[in-house]
Amino acid sequence: MHLLEEKIKKEGRVLSDTVIKVDSFLNHQIDPQLMKEIGEGFAERFQQAGITKILTLESSGIAPAQMTGLSLGVPAIFARKRKSLTLNDHLYSAEVYSFTKQQTHEISVSKDYLTAEDTVLILDDFLANGQAALGLVDIVEQAGAALAGVGIVIEKGFQDGRKRLLDKGIRVESLAILSSLENGEVRFAEEEASV
């Protein structure tokens, strides 16, 4: 996704060695045309996987998940974040620890929309340490559904999220992989490899 990397280079604001803000097209303002191409990018990678549902987490995952669902012709589900555990038999739920916010929140999905018949593609805007993705994997497992893989818009390649997912045998496809944000500079995995 050359277009995505260009957008990250041009509009991403590096706040520290580990944090980049992409509020102008992904997390707060959405560029629908770019998001459509992102959806097509994931659809291409997972075309043969027999996906029946896209699963993501509110809010920033919704835009890419919806466009991927549109391309693959399947529904997109967004897990809800909840502040406290509420007893509800009709929900799959998992706990997700956020290193950024230093707090644990519960995420949940209605049992109506995910079953053992489904083949799920998990999508998220960022992959850092993999906590959110692993929470979604937990929910897919609870549903007894098949997991086709995890699709990520921007992977922080210098954190261990990918390793944690690969260790569980999960396929990971990222459209852009950041190799470093050091010195306020965005570097992509491919670039480094070619130097």
Next chain:
Amino acid sequence: MHLLEEKIKKEGRVLSDTVIKVDSFLNHQIDPQLMKEIGEGFAERFQQAGITKILTLESSGIAPAQMTGLSLGVPAIFARKRKSLTLNDHLYSAEVYSFTKQQTHEISVSKDYLTAEDTVLILDDFLANGQAALGLVDIVEQAGAALAGVGIVIEKGFQDGRKRLLDKGIRVESLAILSSLENGEVRFAEEEASV
């Protein structure tokens, strides 16, 4: 939007005389193809309005807002909900009272993405008493932007949200208008008119 009304009839679950759940295609699971047609529906209505930005509220507004932005070729911004007021000079913020949750939350938009040069279409999934829409209107006013109108996927025609917006001289376009949810039955405004 005949398709939307059919979907509401078929999949909406009436929980009370004022509450309908449409989790299967709008608020939790998203039907991307329907959402695309919803986006086209709004785009058609506001084609001549010179829209430069779509503004919505996380999370359920994101899917229709993105598709409308795609159809009109403009970015979609989703206001963030925040639990507490945080001092931040670079945000427009407004308070929104939720009758359902009986609590007030702050919504905010970065000043980077909304300016006096913009012509804004506000979008939301539901219109009931208009609190969320009015909060978004407040933000558009703070930005000094022009407001083209408010687009609503499902309007509860038996509540006063529309009146509150019209009283402020705001154009309101709803794709489906519920006239009643009494006796567990979904009735649309058009139906009633034709009886």
